[in-house]
Amino acid sequence: MPEGAVRPGEQVEAAPAPALQRLSELVRRVNSSTDTADVLEEIVHGVCDVLGYGVAAIARLEGDTLVMTAVAGPDDVRRQILGRRTPAAEIMDEYRQADRWGILRFVPHGRMSEARITAAWIPDFEPDADDPQAWHPEDTLYAPLYSATGRLLGNMAVDLPPGNRVPSLHERELLEMFVVQAGLALSNAQQREELSEQLRLGSTVKEVAQAGSQPGLDAILADACEAIHRGFDAVQVWIRCYPDDDAGSSVAAGHPRPGLAQSPVAALRADLAARWPTADPIAVHISDRTSVLSAESLARLQQMMTSVGAFHVAVVPMGVALDLLGYLVVGLNGTRGHLGTAELDALTEIARELGRSVQTARLLETEQRLVSELRELDRYKGELIATISHELKTPLTTIIGHAELLGELHEHRSVEAISRNAERLNRLVQNLLDYSRVQDRLASVRERVELVETCRSAVDLVALLAETGEVEVVTETCCEEVVVTGDPEELSLVVDNLVSNAVKYSRPGGTVRVEITCDDAWARIAVADAGLGISEADQVHLFSAFHRSSNPEALSIPGTGLGLAISRRIVESHGGRIDVDSSLGRGSTFTLALPRRFAPAH
Numbered sequence: 236m237p238e239g240a241v242r243p244g245e246q247v248e249a250a251p252a253p254a255l256q257r258l259s260e261l262v263r264r265v266n267s268s269t270d271t272a273d274v275l276e277e278i279v280h281g282v283c284d285v286l287g288y289g290v291a292a293i294a295r296l297e298g299d300t301l302v303m304t305a306v307a308g309p310d311d312v313r314r315q316i317l318g319r320r321t322p323a324a325e326i327m328d329e330y331r332q333a334d335r336w337g338i339l340r341f342v343p344h345g346r347m348s349e350a351r352i353t354a355a356w357i358p359d360f361e362p363d364a365d366d367p368q369a370w371h372p373e374d375t376l377y378a379p380l381y382s383a384t385g386r387l388l389g390n391m392a393v394d395l396p397p398g399n400r401v402p403s404l405h406e407r408e409l410l411e412m413f414v415v416q417a418g419l420a421l422s423n424a425q426q427r428e429e430l431s432e433q434l435r436l437g438s439t440v441k442e443v444a445q446a447g448s449q450p451g452l453d454a455i456l457a458d459a460c461e462a463i464h465r466g467f468d469a470v471q472v473w474i475r476c477y478p479d480d481d482a483g484s485s486v487a488a489g490h491p492r493p494g495l496a497q498s499p500v501a502a503l504r505a506d507l508a509a510r511w512p513t514a515d516p517i518a519v520h521i522s523d524r525t526s527v528l529s530a531e532s533l534a535r536l537q538q539m540m541t542s543v544g545a546f547h548v549a550v551v552p553m554g555v556a557l558d559l560l561g562y563l564v565v566g567l568n569g570t571r572g573h574l575g576t577a578e579l580d581a582l583t584e585i586a587r588e589l590g591r592s593v594q595t596a597r598l599l600e601t602e603q604r605l606v607s608e609l610r611e612l613d614r615y616k617g618e619l620i621a622t623i624s625h626e627l628k629t630p631l632t633t634i635i636g637h638a639e640l641l642g643e644l645h646e647h648r649s650v651e652a653i654s655r656n657a658e659r660l661n662r663l664v665q666n667l668l669d670y671s672r673v674q675d676r677l678a679s680v681r682e683r684v685e686l687v688e689t690c691r692s693a694v695d696l697v698a699l700l701a702e703t704g705e706v707e708v709v710t711e712t713c714c715e716e717v718v719v720t721g722d723p724e725e726l727s728l729v730v731d732n733l734v735s736n737a738v739k740y741s742r743p744g745g746t747v748r749v750e751i752t753c754d755d756a757w758a759r760i761a762v763a764d765a766g767l768g769i770s771e772a773d774q775v776h777l778f779s780a781f782h783r784s785s786n787p788e789a790l791s792i793p794g795t796g797l798g799l800a801i802s803r804r805i806v807e808s809h810g811g812r813i814d815v816d817s818s819l820g821r822g823s824t825f826t827l828a829l830p831r832r833f834a835p836a837h
């Protein structure tokens with residue numbers, strides 16, 4: 236039937252007073268109430284009570300689904316259709332097949348698809364075959380509810396019209412008035428929701444930005460997680476920052492389950508890096524089979540979602556300029572619905588804020604670390620100057636004293652004292668030179684070094700000292716050659732130092748064992764003596780520069796306390812390690828382990 240057509244014999248009636256009165260009440264309520272559910276209820280009941288329809292129902296559009304929100308009619312019908320979800324596309328299809336009755340849409344029986352008939356609620360009665368205007372159970376009358384800007388907000392459907400006849404023009408006009416009110420109520424609700432959403436999202440972005448002023452990355456991430464959790468009504472939020480070589484800051488936070496963020500989604504970094512600097516959130520549903528993310532990331536994320544009861548998550552990359560610094564995940568439950576455009580935009584903004592905060596916090600951490608390193612360096616410099624001055628002063632005083640004596644008496648003992656102390660000074664200066672060389676070394680020599688030979692040379696070097704001290708030195712080796720890659724001169728310095736210490740701190744009659752062993756990966760040299768030994772307290776600082784045992788017997792033996800500090804630096808720069816096993820009065824074993832294949836350090 237053409238739009239607005241009046242059927243033959245139809246009379247133009249005036250609207251009944253109760254209908255108008257109810258309408259005017261409705262208009263007032265629609266414009267003043269903020270309880271949308273209440274207003275929609277009133278509209279559907281008005282349609283039934285005042286206009287005489289058997290059933291009236293309003294569905295609201297949520298995402299791309301129409302959800303039946305308010306129903307007036309018999310209880311069993313209400314129970315059946317309340318909360319029912321219909322894809323909006325199906326209803327749109329029906330609109331296209333309908334006759335246009337002003338703002339109403341009428342689909343006469345016979346035109347509706349079988350699928351829709353099965354899905355829709357169809358009243359159970361026999362149509363009056365004698366009346367051409369009789370309502371048929373499969374007739375459908377509804378009205379799309381649009382916003383002022385033409386956006387579909389919902390749908391109103393009516394059934395069992397008054398007198399069970401196709402509504403007259405006048406009845407339709409009255410129905411249209413209720414439809415207009417329903418549209419207005421939804422439009423108002425939508426505006427209110429948008430406004431409060433804007434406020435909510437705006438304040439969440441602000442809270443995350445404010446979290447950036449917390450001291451330390453830990454506190455920043457924890458506060459941000461909490462704010463996002465609140466603002467998005469999420470079931471779980473977690474943030475992971477990729478570790479930064481320059482700053483060893485902690486990298487993960489989660490709320491309400493902080494532990495979740497500790498387990499990384501390993502493949503995600505490559506997935507996000509491939510897209511970066513595109514910072515759009517990536518939506519993942521618990522039942523997704525495919526995703527823009529790799530299958531590995533998808534499976535791992537879905538596993539984590541299951542553990543926290545999240546039906547969908549948004550994964551948002553976090554970074555600054557070209558640097559991808561980590562990601563943020565917001566998990567939502569099943570009733571919460573998909574994230575809308577405004578929410579996704581807010582998440583992008585939040586991730587941008589977080590990226591800035593992470594970068595600033597890390598810069599600050601690096602700065603603080605550098606400051607404390609500089610302080611330590613300053614303290615160490617002072618200590619170094621004090622120790623060196625002291626070490627230089629003692630032999631110099633002796634030299635000066637004996638030189639004066641020599642001038643007066645030509646004393647033979649003074650010549651000996653002078654050369655002994657000059658020798659001591661010379662050793663000290665040589666050690667200092669070695670120490671500063673290994674400390675400031677920029678590049679290192681990497682050559683073939685044969686350790687059996689290195690040990691033999693070291694033993695030869697101490698032969699005289701050993702003989703004087705009545706110490707026997709024996710060498711045991713697992714094979715004829717043990718080869719490593721490194722600096723031959725530096726490694727000789729280490730072995731010489733260990734062997735000469737073992738002899739120096741042995742008692743007469745003692746034996747020093749130099750044992751060389753190796754496997755595929757490591758070469759080891761153990762230098763063992765049964766001499767003075769080192770107390771546990773002294774072992775703590777053994778490898779620090781200028782440290783000498785507090786044991787008076789050891790202190791009486793000349794030394795600078797630099798040899799082991801130099802040795803440790805050299806060994807570590809070769810990718811190896813040096814350890815000591817010692818007990819006071821029993822002897823010591825120093826073990827040097829070097830990797831067989833050590834990559835050149837440039």
Ligand code: ADP
Nearest residue numbers: 736737740768783784789794795796797798799
């Ligand atoms: P130096 O021997 O020139 O003093 P080192 O750095 O080589 O310097 O050794 C530091 C200190 O460790 C020594 O002064 C000594 O007290 C102790 N020490 C080193 N090796 C041994 C050892 N084999 N037995 C006992 N004490 C040792």
